[in-house]
Amino acid sequence: MEWRKLPTDLVEEILSRIPAITLARFRSTSKQWSAILKSSSFAKMHTAKAPKREDESLNIMLIDSKVFQVRISLDAPYVKVADNPFYLKDPRSNSSQVGVLNVFHCDGLLLCTTKDKRLMVWNPCSGETTWIKPRDIYRESDYYALGYTYDSKSSCKQYKILRVDRQDVPLINEYEIYDFTSNTWRIIGVATDWFLALYRRGISVQGNTYWVATQAWSPHNDFLLSFDFSAEKFQSLSLPHPFPDSILALSEVREEKLCLLSLKDEELQVLVTTSTGSWSQLLDVTAKYVITSSLFSKAMSFLADTQSKVVRCLNSNVLYTVQENKNIQTNRLGRGKRESIKHDNFECSSVLLNYVPSLTQTQQDHTRKRKSPST
Template structure:
């Protein structure tokens, strides 16, 4: 009999689907796999080796997954709850992802690999003044490593009922451990420029913000970060000397680094990577593509978005306007469009690592209700499939 530490090390290299089947082999293995220390070990192993990553695609046809080890087929996956219309997804965090179908309906925290989810409690939007209406709702998902807690940030923008001009913002944060929402201080003179808090890295969520107090005609932008641990905001600078006038910008995450995509009126896409977090001088241009030639049929703003590097780091997978995926060779400056069966025509992709993190039972405690019946059904299903397999 192998010692438990060695068993844990071996099991940590396996995909989630296999581990769920192995839980039924014997009681010792089940105890190891369900343990919080193994959940963290498995996640660390997958992140450091860049293994067991998938794309989760939101679309009007539903939710899809694409295995990044093969990238040959888009598989329709059952959503955590039934919805009508477009299924929006947030940034992923340690295998968890937020699914939204309506700004006024509570989002769902979901692990698509475990098929476990939690519907977040409703948080009534408080209007700060009369004659205001809801303009936009942004969501972001982050991890508080100090408290081993997952947190959801909801930023709400309000506009005037008469002029429809932006007036102010409000920010709330949800703690999975506490299962409750709390208000955080509002940012003054800052205005959102995207549809969500885009990137979770270095324990913080990030978004592009427009400084509405800028006195000049040229718009001024800044990267605003929100620490999910300290629950405070701080600013970061864009790459020095980049053009922001008539340029559409978007934040992304690429192998643990903050990434900025810029698209100008000539359909030139420039992608920058911050190689050392928080250091302005570490911004490095990864690639520049355009004008239309390599990508002649895309003319939308910020149409090329980096998703992941290849295993050898010589190629980067690009989302081409939510219609196609392509490998871009950083050495040869060439592009290779992928043929993926059953890929929806319009999609919003999010890179997600397989994990054993449970949204319905955070950490080692049971601070939120566990879906006992669903868990028993899953165990029975795993037992039957293992016997057949």
């Protein structure tokens, strides 16, 4: 029997058992398959039935305002960057891609800020894009995070966007929530007791977001700040131990564990949360293996492999691979014959993330792309 003659429910049953990264190639197969892959009912079926493969996780980088898939090899002198980026067409132009300024990952979705101050949620696997209209205007100093809560009635995830509108003098952090069920922003509150530096990146773990923040009052100690999307509240958490004058950065392990990197006095430590909420040491490397602050910065991104105990730190266009009892390995980013990638903005371009392909949708009944709003 030809596949075109198969009943739709049988096609859905077959496709629901195929990994998401493979399904992404089928979007152009036919209009029928494209409609299936965009439907919310199929996305829910796929989440329940598709095989969970550890090797399906990808690494992505934000390079030259575009999102690329990367393959990291310890044996090669350069990191292999895919020849073509994930294509994100600008709806306001027939010939250009969207210039991405920063990116935040949660549950297979990318929350992107653009170079022209727009905000959108993008699923590179399904191709779904949702442009978010601001309540007033977006600002370069804003912080954004994507998270979710569980709807007990539908047994589905309900996605929300957090926006923190930061003002430095006087210190005011006004925060609001965008709810995809109502497509509106709601002002939640104001916080004046903490400060987020521009280089601090939020990390999503199990639907909530975490940052390393700084106390607004003296002695301005760093602490762990979290936002609970169910309660829509911030919470202050203690770091595993004081880190005065250290370089601190956050990452995650499979969106299930929080990972913390610190560098002080040429000693690098990496800690990972445990199932009980405590911290365990993953890596401890001393100056013997040429660790200096010049290799790292507070704006860097990093990923940790808890199995092999390898940490990879992205600083500008250089990737550093750190292992215990081994010298640091340096890889320059390259695409094709290019030996390096030039960045327009250092702090906003050095982004390295894990990405788990999925057919996740921001709304259960959302099946069409929206038009980009004017700003």
